[in-house]
Amino acid sequence: MQAALTDIDLVERDVLELRDLLAREFEALKHREMDTLKGLEQSKTEILERLQAHGPSLVQADQLSQRWVQARDDLRVCRDMHFKNWQLLRRQIDVVQGTLQAMLGDSEPTPMLYDRMGHLGARTAGRRSEEHTSELQSHSFISYAVFCLKK
Numbered sequence: 001m002q003a004a005l006t007d008i009d010l011v012e013r014d015v016l017e018l019r020d021l022l023a024r025e026f027e028a029l030k031h032r033e034m035d036t037l038k039g040l041e042q043s044k045t046e047i048l049e050r051l052q053a054h055g056p057s058l059v060q061a062d063q064l065s066q067r068w069v070q071a072r073d074d075l076r077v078c079r080d081m082h083f084k085n086w087q088l089l090r091r092q093i094d095v096v097q098g099t100l101q102a103m104l105g106d107s108e109p110t111p112m113l114y115d116r117m118g119h120l121g122a123r124t125a126g127r128r129s130e131e132h133t134s135e136l137q138s139h140s141f142i143s144y145a146v147f148c149l150k151k
Contacts, residue, residue: 015074022081
């Protein structure tokens with residue numbers, strides 16, 4: 001007879017599953033495998049809903065066992081992986097929008113050139129768009145919020 005899983009066992013399992021899913025999501029984004037992404041999205045939503053139920057325990061992790069602290073830290077890694085995936089997706093959308101503008105004959109087409117890892121190509125590397133600046137500000141804000149939570 002199998003023993004019942006504790007809350008921390010469930011959280012650890014879900015965090016590992018989420019981390020693996022985010023890595024597969026990044027690969028699917030790189031290779032533009034839309035069917036794979038669609039399947040991963042439902043699984044990701046289910047995992048996040050399960051983890052949300054443990055939110056109060058994760059917030060108070062400093063007062064709990066080392067396993068809870070590690071689970072919270074692993075979730076921060078997942079947050080960073082999600083942000084990386086979001087950036088790659090955003091850049092791919094920018095490329096498609098720029099290509100469509102060029103195809104439609106807009107006077108100022110703005111296709112952005114990115115490599116398979118989501119980095120700007122050499123021709124546009126020196127410029128920083130307002131959107132890029134906004135992304136950096138958002139990331140800084142999140143980092144500052146995490147810093148404040150640690151105090």
